[in-house]
Amino acid sequence: MALKFHNMSGFGQFCPVSRALEVLGERWTLLIMRDLLHGVMHFNDLARGLPHLSRGLLSKRLKTLCDEGIIVREEVDGGVQYSVTQAGEELRPLIYQLLRWGTRWRFEEPQEDELDPVLLMWWMRRRVVSERLPKGRQVVQFDFTEEPERSFWLLLERSDVSVCLDPPPYDIDIWVDGSLAALFEVWMGKEEFDGTIDDGRIRIRALPWQEREFSSWFSRSPGVPLVKEELARLRSQPDLN
Amino acid sequence: MALKFHNMSGFGQFCPVSRALEVLGERWTLLIMRDLLHGVMHFNDLARGLPHLSRGLLSKRLKTLCDEGIIVREEVDGGVQYSVTQAGEELRPLIYQLLRWGTRWRFEEPQEDELDPVLLMWWMRRRVVSERLPKGRQVVQFDFTEEPERSFWLLLERSDVSVCLDPPPYDIDIWVDGSLAALFEVWMGKEEFDGTIDDGRIRIRALPWQEREFSSWFSRSPGVPLVKEELARLRSQPDLN
DNA sequence: CAGTATCCTCGAGGATACTG
DNA sequence: CAGTATCCTCGAGGATACTG
Numbered sequence: 443m444a445l446k447f448h449n450m451s452g453f454g455q456f457c458p459v460s461r462a463l464e465v466l467g468e469r470w471t472l473l474i475m476r477d478l479l480h481g482v483m484h485f486n487d488l489a490r491g492l493p494h495l496s497r498g499l500l501s502k503r504l505k506t507l508c509d510e511g512i513i514v515r516e517e518v519d520g521g522v523q524y525s526v527t528q529a530g531e532e533l534r535p536l537i538y539q540l541l542r543w544g545t546r547w548r549f550e551e552p553q554e555d556e557l558d559p560v561l562l563m564w565w566m567r568r569r570v571v572s573e574r575l576p577k578g579r580q581v582v583q584f585d586f587t588e589e590p591e592r593s594f595w596l597l598l599e600r601s602d603v604s605v606c607l608d609p610p611p612y613d614i615d616i617w618v619d620g621s622l623a624a625l626f627e628v629w630m631g632k633e634e635f636d637g638t639i640d641d642g643r644i645r646i647r648a649l650p651w652q653e654r655e656f657s658s659w660f661s662r663s664p665g666v667p668l669v670k671e672e673l674a675r676l677r678s679q680p681d682l683n
Numbered sequence: 684m685a686l687k688f689h690n691m692s693g694f695g696q697f698c699p700v701s702r703a704l705e706v707l708g709e710r711w712t713l714l715i716m717r718d719l720l721h722g723v724m725h726f727n728d729l730a731r732g733l734p735h736l737s738r739g740l741l742s743k744r745l746k747t748l749c750d751e752g753i754i755v756r757e758e759v760d761g762g763v764q765y766s767v768t769q770a771g772e773e774l775r776p777l778i779y780q781l782l783r784w785g786t787r788w789r790f791e792e793p794q795e796d797e798l799d800p801v802l803l804m805w806w807m808r809r810r811v812v813s814e815r816l817p818k819g820r821q822v823v824q825f826d827f828t829e830e831p832e833r834s835f836w837l838l839l840e841r842s843d844v845s846v847c848l849d850p851p852p853y854d855i856d857i858w859v860d861g862s863l864a865a866l867f868e869v870w871m872g873k874e875e876f877d878g879t880i881d882d883g884r885i886r887i888r889a890l891p892w893q894e895r896e897f898s899s900w901f902s903r904s905p906g907v908p909l910v911k912e913e914l915a916r917l918r919s920q921p922d923l924n
Numbered sequence: 925c926a927g928t929a930t931c932c933t934c935g936a937g938g939a940t941a942c943t944g
Numbered sequence: 945c946a947g948t949a950t951c952c953t954c955g956a957g958g959a960t961a962c963t964g
Contacts, residue, residue: 458785544699
């Protein structure tokens with residue numbers, strides 16, 4: 443008398459929804475796909491973007507995604523590179539639906555455990571639009587007021603952008619200080635940078651031209667256009683439920 | 684020195700995608716929502732439709748979905764009834780995306796552990812279109828050729844439809860015998876009933892008018908239109924990857 | 925019909941250290 | 945840079961029996 447459900451990872455249903463969830467429903471898998479679809483291609487970059495996911499588990503998930511034909515692993519001049527297949531690319535509309543639903547129904551203020559300044563710095567670093575940067579180097583210091591108060595630095599050059607966790611050996615050009623939560627909200631498109639300046643949650647000190655241009659140097663999260671669209675729709679609707 | 688990630692169920696990211704997945708990403712949750720969105724409203728019906736999900740876990744998931752405002756639990760004349768809220772209703776497009784992706788990329792033949800004849804009988808029972816039934820009672824016997832060979836009966840009346848696991852005390856009007864896998868494929872819209880008759884995977888014995896009308900008495904899985912649309916698109920496309 | 929309570933197992937996944 | 949190997953914990957969830 444075998445135990446019927448022992449060792450079964452599937453749902454035991456011949457249905458495309460449950461078949462899809464057998465691969466996609468595993469913890470972290472769709473977040474890994476979100477990052478891959480946003481152009482993150484290297485193991486260490488994926489790991490940095492998902493700090494709560496252990497490297498061992500990331501490795502396992504990537505292997506499964508390869509086996510399932512959703513991504514491919516290629517060795518490109520000495521390095522390893524992951525990219526999405528057609529099956530992976532076709533997950534984009536699914537991720538969008540998650541983004542829309544999450545924006546409408548679960549987009550309250552950031553929680554304490556979501557305020558990882560290193561993660562935000564890492565996100566910002568990846569989304570600098572180098573053509574918009576001025577010539578030369580811009581050194582930005584961020585002082586976040588949430589406990590524990592810490593500072594971070596961004597070194598912006600057209601040829602290279604880097605994050606520093608310790609004071610860099612350069613003069614500071616731009617100081618940004620204020621609420622990390624607010625900067626996260628700006629980053630995800632829930633607020634506008636100028637709005638958080640106006641309401642005092644974020645302050646910026648720099649030369650007028652730097653102050654004016656600063657926010658244009660970053661293209662924020664890839665989800666911002668959809669988030670803003672959904673928030674606008676939400677505001678224009680009578681509150682159901 | 685606390686262990687950073689201990690006891691954390693979330694993903695620690697201020698992002699609508701990860702926020703959505705914190706509720707929806709739990710095992711079984713989206714399949715429960717699939718069934719609720721298809722109109723299943725009672726605890727025991729949900730349990731019957733998800734035979735690999737234990738009643739204890741179903742109870743827990745329903746509680747979470749209530750707490751999250753995705754469904755509501757109401758006591759209606761002595762019984763309990765679950766239904767979706769606006770937030771739950773707005774998961775429909777997400778389920779559709781899962782259906783589409785699953786249809787395109789993971790819709791191979793049914794596996795052995797997916798061939799649960801009781802589940803199929805239960806699905807058929809729920810999707811009988813009583814107005815299309817003839818007057819009186821129609822007794823259908825199903826003989827599935829997969830091991831272990833078993834028979835099932837459907838008693839169809841306009842006023843009531845029931846499944847029997849033991850021979851009912853009536854004469855049989857219609858015999859259906861053949862591959863359970865094939866009938867599952869028909870049910871999900873991967874095949875047409877007439878096609879499986881033509882290729883011999885399913886046989887039907889009855890009076891000519893019954894044989895002609897039989898398949899019209901059921902409206903198959905709610906996903907059938909989308910499944911067929913997606914399969915048609917797939918066939919008309921050059922094979923990528 | 926719609927669950928709850930208890931007990932127990934096992935495997936997912938974290939921590940840590942190591943590698944070509 | 946891109947992982948692997950080992951060891952260990954703990955909590956998700958199954959089995960079973962019970963309830964108003």
